[in-house]
Amino acid sequence: MVSQNAFDYTLRWWPDQKPEFLSLTPGGPKVRYLRAGQGPALVLLHSIRTQLDLFQRVIPKLTDHFTVYAFDYPGFGWSEIVPGADYREPAMREHVVNFIERLDLRDVTLAGESMGATLALTTAAVLGDRVKQVVAFNPYDYFPGVERANLLASFIIKNVRAPLIGPIFATMESRASLAGILKGGFHDPRSLPPDFIDELVKGGKRPGYSNVARAVYKGLASYVAARSYYARIDVPVTLVYGYHDWSRPAEREANRAQIKHAKMIVLKDARHIVSLERPEEFARILIETLSTARSAA
Template sequence: MNQEIMVTQDAVDYTQHWWPSHKPAFMSLTNGGPQVRYLRAGHGPALVLLHSLRTQLDLFQRVIPKLVGRFTVYAFDYPGFGWSEIVPGADYQEPAMRTHVVNFIERLDLRDVTLVGESLGATLALTAAAVLRDRVKQVVAFNPYDYLPGVERANLLASLVVKSVRAPVIGPAFAAMESRSTLAGILKGGLHDPRNLPPDFIDELLKSGKRPGYSQLARAMYRALPSYVSARQGYTRIDAPVTLVYGDRDWSRPVEREANVKLIRNAKTIVLNDAGHIVSLDKPDDFARFVLDTQSTLCPAV
């Protein structure tokens, strides 16, 4: 099945709040596969934005408007995330999630793609680039999520919640108990300045997270996080130039960052001052500037 389905009002309202002239659409990643919500905007070479754990394409609300003058920007909710279709019992290990990214790009037949990801999306950008090879022009990876315990380093609340959600007996109950205060508290742990978290974005995440089956997805995703660490070995197969951008307040440690540089042949590293794990919200101007600068480096003006 490769047809667009009717976009529900809930799947449209928030995105059109910050980008009124563009309406998300839905498509299947494979024949008969899950329907995913995606946004296309702008003109120029293809750029695909990959969002983080427990978010959706609206994470990039502050950077998409800054990029559409130079790129055709694509962003999508991974299957089950945001407003994309939830498939009961779906696999959220890294290989399965990487395949969704690959399918998205191949379904749209995108070439010379700039892959830009944040957190878990940065890890998927790197591993997908290793598979897509000559379809990828460059990768910009903001704070790759490829180490443990990951989000548990955000703050004490995040550590307690994630441990509880993953637990074998109490986990399902905790996953279903997500509240505005816990979600906001965890996300603020990813920001240098907690005031950079849009309150209405929290409301949107809670709304999409109330769908049937979402709590099971969240638990499966947290339990799958070790697979994203294992997937680092795939970085050695990346041919495209890679820019690794780390906030100086990111959860990763210097030794973990250095290990990534050693694995990626064509990598350079940038450290951004006064930035946490979620650069797209903390420092949207810098996020866009780094992406635009890498494009200018690869395609200098003549």
């Protein structure tokens, strides 16, 4: 039975439609997803240690232009946790591919943030003509990843990844530690909604979640290696970086150089989590890319 917790928070900011559950393959896993709006398909892919509610300030601005789909990756948010599952990039990319194919979505705009941005790029490389364009906000494809957020993040994530003490540290997440890490993703930490932290903490208390968190943080190398797929992308790509993002300017330029049809936008007064810090800009960029794609058609 699905817990009411899977619906309560999302219905607070989007009361028009209750999230649903979908099996990505005949044998699972089941993922929670939200569908809203009308128009061309837009799939939003969330960041590390979050869930579809990351886009709570963006989705309402997009529903007059797109049919928006957002889902919790397996193991994240309120989607099914499968013991021993793989959380490296190839497995996570396969979940995104399965989601799009399961719903038979076509001419899709893929937009992601952080880990979701990297998955949007690699998914576009393998999905062919189902994807129309990609908008990638602050791709997560460099070492040491989230450890650049702040000293607290560096200390905690290093220990979560550690061989012997890692499993213990992964179970010790608190509201204060999670908020401290997440605030490292904002140029202005006041942009982080306190009730969103509470929601993430609630989901993080599910049995087995600490194993998911540790596996995700240990899988960073696979997201760095996934940059090898970028040269295979054959649709327009918009790379969007917060000026204060964790990535370095040289890393951003390397991504732009590797992607054939890429342009880059840098947003002032933004860091890593643009969807919550600069939702107006996030939505504006997506709407403008749709308009550009239509003009080119």
